[in-house]
Amino acid sequence: xxxxxxxxxxxxxxxxxxxxxxxxxxxxxxxxxxxxxxxxxxxxxxxxxxxxxxxxxxxxxxxxxxxxxxxxxxxxxxxxxxxxxxxxxxxxxxxxxxxxxxxxxxxxxxxxxxxxxxxxxxxxxxxxxxxxxxxxxxxxxxxxxxxxxxxxxxxxxxxxxxxxxxxxxxxxxxxxxxxxxxxxxxxxxxxxxxxxxxxxxxxxxxxxxxxxxxxxxxxxxxxxxxxxxxxxxxxxxxxxxxxxxxxxxxxxxxxxxxxxxxxxxxxxxxxxxxxxxxxxxxxxxxxxxxxxxxxxxxxxxxxxxxxxxxxxxxxxxxxxxxxxxxxxxxxxxxxxxxxxxxxxxxxxxxxxxxxxxxxxxxxxxxxxxxxxxxxxxxxxxxxxxxxxxxxxxxxxxxxxxxxxxx
Amino acid sequence: xxxxxxxxxxxxxxxxxxxxxxxxxxxxxxxxxxxxxxxxxxxxxxxxxxxxxxxxxxxxxxxxxxxxxxxxxxxxxxxxxxxxxxxxxxxxxxxxxxxxxxxxxxxxxxxxxxxxxxxxxxxxxxxxxxxxxxxxxxxx
Numbered sequence: 001x002x003x004x005x006x007x008x009x010x011x012x013x014x015x016x017x018x019x020x021x022x023x024x025x026x027x028x029x030x031x032x033x034x035x036x037x038x039x040x041x042x043x044x045x046x047x048x049x050x051x052x053x054x055x056x057x058x059x060x061x062x063x064x065x066x067x068x069x070x071x072x073x074x075x076x077x078x079x080x081x082x083x084x085x086x087x088x089x090x091x092x093x094x095x096x097x098x099x100x101x102x103x104x105x106x107x108x109x110x111x112x113x114x115x116x117x118x119x120x121x122x123x124x125x126x127x128x129x130x131x132x133x134x135x136x137x138x139x140x141x142x143x144x145x146x147x148x149x150x151x152x153x154x155x156x157x158x159x160x161x162x163x164x165x166x167x168x169x170x171x172x173x174x175x176x177x178x179x180x181x182x183x184x185x186x187x188x189x190x191x192x193x194x195x196x197x198x199x200x201x202x203x204x205x206x207x208x209x210x211x212x213x214x215x216x217x218x219x220x221x222x223x224x225x226x227x228x229x230x231x232x233x234x235x236x237x238x239x240x241x242x243x244x245x246x247x248x249x250x251x252x253x254x255x256x257x258x259x260x261x262x263x264x265x266x267x268x269x270x271x272x273x274x275x276x277x278x279x280x281x282x283x284x285x286x287x288x289x290x291x292x293x294x295x296x297x298x299x300x301x302x303x304x305x306x307x308x309x310x311x312x313x314x315x316x317x318x319x320x321x322x323x324x325x326x327x328x329x330x331x332x333x334x335x336x337x338x339x340x341x342x343x344x345x346x347x348x349x350x351x352x353x354x355x356x357x358x359x360x361x362x363x364x365x366x367x368x369x370x371x372x373x374x375x376x377x378x379x380x381x382x383x384x385x386x387x388x389x390x391x392x393x394x395x396x397x398x399x400x401x402x403x404x405x406x
Numbered sequence: 407x408x409x410x411x412x413x414x415x416x417x418x419x420x421x422x423x424x425x426x427x428x429x430x431x432x433x434x435x436x437x438x439x440x441x442x443x444x445x446x447x448x449x450x451x452x453x454x455x456x457x458x459x460x461x462x463x464x465x466x467x468x469x470x471x472x473x474x475x476x477x478x479x480x481x482x483x484x485x486x487x488x489x490x491x492x493x494x495x496x497x498x499x500x501x502x503x504x505x506x507x508x509x510x511x512x513x514x515x516x517x518x519x520x521x522x523x524x525x526x527x528x529x530x531x532x533x534x535x536x537x538x539x540x541x542x543x544x545x546x
């Protein structure tokens with residue numbers, strides 16, 4: 001089969017909407033366009049029924065009950081609602097929040113915002129493999145702690161945190177546990193009961209659903225979590241999130257979750273196979289290649305590695321028919337290399353050379369092989385061009401050089 | 407972010423890639439930047455001690471496409487010029503030629519630094535003292 005270019009391998013950023021999801025959504029744009037809050041006519045009833053069906057499909061994927069699913073505009077809003085909602089609701093109880101350094105900015109910036117309001121936030125460090133230490137977590141909990149917010153899996157390095165153990169600690173200490181689950185849900189089994197998660201952020205567009213729709217799981221029993229709302233209005237979503245529901249988006253989100261639930265066992269194994277094929281092929285062809293983060297505790301579709309002596313943006317420029325992303329400063333808005341890699345203790349020199357591959361549902365083995373070849377050929381070409389590779393091969397210790405920074 | 411055609415051309419067909427013998431007294435080597443900053447340029451020139459004409463120039467660069475293009479262009483421009491002429495190349499000339507966006511101006515600065523550093527190294531080998539003003543210009 002001929003390969004269609006460009007090839008998309010950046011599924012941690014977003015995913016295409018599955019055609020089966022698109023098909024399910026279509027009637028809800030024109031035929032069944034009703035407002036789910038319209039209680040007195042058939043248009044409203046049809047929309048409400050579709051929303052409740054989707055709520056059930058989403059709940060089933062994470063072993064929750066439908067009433068515990070609150071629809072939002074996406075995971076950034078869900079993270080804001082979970083963290084600010086708890087901080088504001090339980091102000092009397094305490095003002096201490098525990099999170100960790102490799103969280104998504106939607107969590108880190110929300111915590112920073114709360115610090116300005118008088119909250120105290122502990123940012124746990126991560127070990128070299130990208131996971132937090134449970135001892136650090138235990139030590140950080142104080143009588144003032146009201147929330148622990150630790151992501152399920154990281155968006156850059158795909159490293160999975162010890163969620164079940166964190167959940168146990170949180171439950172034991174009577175502290176709410178929020179997890180940003182966007183990268184993990186639909187890819188690996190996430191179970192809010194097994195993991196003792198009280199709040200879980202989800203988004204549709206990372207699991208082959210549409211953009212602009214997300215959800216927050218809010219536990220109703222053992223313990224019941226109450227949230228202060230961010231948005232006031234008509235009292236939709238049990239008063240936690242007012243605003244007319246995005247019915248077509250929600251329908252698509254539900255269908256996408258159903259497909260993930262049914263296909264996950266097979267799909268995750270297939271993607272793991274493709275990812276390992278990519279990794280093994282790259283390692284057999286290239287030297288000075290380093291994987292960032294734990295190899296074992298990692299999402300099956302993620303590979304993040306540093307191609308030493310080749311700057312990330314120049315590598316992306318050379319493989320311009322392949323969509324991947326880099327932790328290089330040159331590709332970020334801040335001109336700083338990835339804060340996630342820095343937190344793992346990856347040197348800035350290697351952070352500049354990192355590439356993130358995110359495989360997805362529609363990638364094939366042929367595409368993986370094509371990408372491998374393009375990467376290998378470009379890395380070789382750029383290493384021939386790299387004074388650092390030349391020096392390293394001559395035996396110069398680059399870390400001992402006295403670099404003059406202009 | 408889109409690259410200019412000239413940047414893409416230099417990236418795809420870099421001119422004068424390679425190394426010259428760094429212990430040759432007629433070869434000046436400039437190594438500027440730092441791996442932690444994501445840019446390192448090595449620029450070498452073989453300079454005729456009599457005529458002070460740059461007979462050969464080679465580069466190797468670790469950096470983004472604009473850094474590669476800036477150094478590739480620098481080798482093209484210095485070849486055939488006298489040392490004095492080469493020292494008059496300004497980073498703004500490189501910015502203009504390659505249509506570099508503001509976030510990539512540091513790449514052109516690095517290329518100018520590399521030219522000055524290579525000539526400085528050659529002068530040192532030749533026992534020619536660089537005037538103080540010129541040295542100051544290296545660290546802008």
